Amino acid sequence: MDKVVQSAAEAVADIADGSSIAVGGFGLCGVPQDLIDALREKGSGDLTVISNNCGIDGDGLGVLLEDRRISKVIASYVGENKAFAQQYLTGVLELELTPQGTIAERLRAGGVGIPGFYTITGSGTWVAEGGIPTKYDADGNVVKTSPPKETKEFDGKQYVLETAIVSDFALVKASKADRHGNLVFHESARNFNPPAAMSGKVCIVEAEQIVEPGEIDADEVHLPGVYVHRVIQSAGRKPIEKRTTRPKEA
Template sequence: MTIDKTVASADEAVADITDGASLAVGGFGLSGVPIVLIDALSRGSATDLHVASNNCGTDGWGLGILLEQHRIARVVASYIGENKEFGRQYLAGELEVELTPQGTLAERLRAAGSGIPAFYTPAGVGTWVADGEMPWRYAADGSVAVTSPPKEVREFDVDGQRVPFVLELSLVCDFGLVRAAKGDRHGNLVFHRSARNFNPLAAMAGRTTIAEVEELVEPGEIDPDDVHVPGIFVHRVVELTGEQITTKHIEKRTTRENS
């Protein structure tokens, strides 16, 4: 039996993402962001989305597009900077934000794909991350409306000393949205250098994972040793056009004079 996971268009691939769906979205800054799938979502009607991603794009690009449309209700992220609208909505009480250490976010996504419901980490011990009172949502008057609950803290023996660790839950999402440099029809994916970032983790965390790929190849053309995400984690593959491949933004363009 041939398994062909390719879908004709991004719009078709995201058509069953409905109101209130949770999304694990790959990318770091603007590197490796599944912008074509996000654009397709922006043309649809799904709202009240819950997003888990390192950051939320920039103003007018990436997840920032959905933010500007007020389609995102909650974000789990490690970083707010580079997006003024993200910060504005958070402080104005229009958006719930769960800030989490970057490594913890990565492990919560990886654990979700590995069937691990929770894990202990030293990151955040002794802070609002563990003790609670992290502002998740502000009220319109600037007061804190919703705070994070306290988390379980437990001590373990580390090099002969009792060290506290905080319990973190895995982050299973309804959908994973990722961008890969290469993929085959079975869903095996390869990422290019820094664009790998959170993409493999987002792919693992989604119950249904959709990958946009810059180069679509036939099964067997990718050396198994080169596969970053095996097709078992991927359910739909969208081949990008030449224009979609080359349409990429740079957060901060830095140049210098030739010497």
């Protein structure tokens, strides 16, 4: 089945208001910039976004924050994004903080049909006990906190029950894709893109290179096409998250 569509706008056309979207990438590395920009142009709002972080001010998922299209974020890191922090602390959006490895495994579990799993990460902390502020009001008062999670002892240690994440859509960035949707990721872009792709009921991929079926050796495939529904050609935009320079020598 040829899964290539002609444009990012066509690929995201059915992402409606209120959708949940898992988005690959870390900072601005391996982020599906074209798909995010197309979603911004489409105008969908009240979105729940599941991603390691929410881009930076003015780029990546930051453009959706800028337009206030996101109502809830499940993430492990607020990071360098001032708009993210400001909207969280003034009640514009709800934030479910989740440890980095846990969010990756919750996404992967959703993709393989595992409803939940126990992990030692977060045991004995607010992650397990509850009480992390998830929503503030406009005056900065906490109006909602995370609930306590079920725990269980294994071999004398307490583990925390985490539930899987199944998203309505997944937006991911691949280095290479064939027309059947088999994917190859470049180095660290492989950290969150595969589990995000697996979690989506509909997985949409932008690829730097699209090849014919059979041109990717089976041993090179990082994610099989069974998880992928649509593929577009990436425009190749790769913004730099932090630029550090030094004076040129005379």
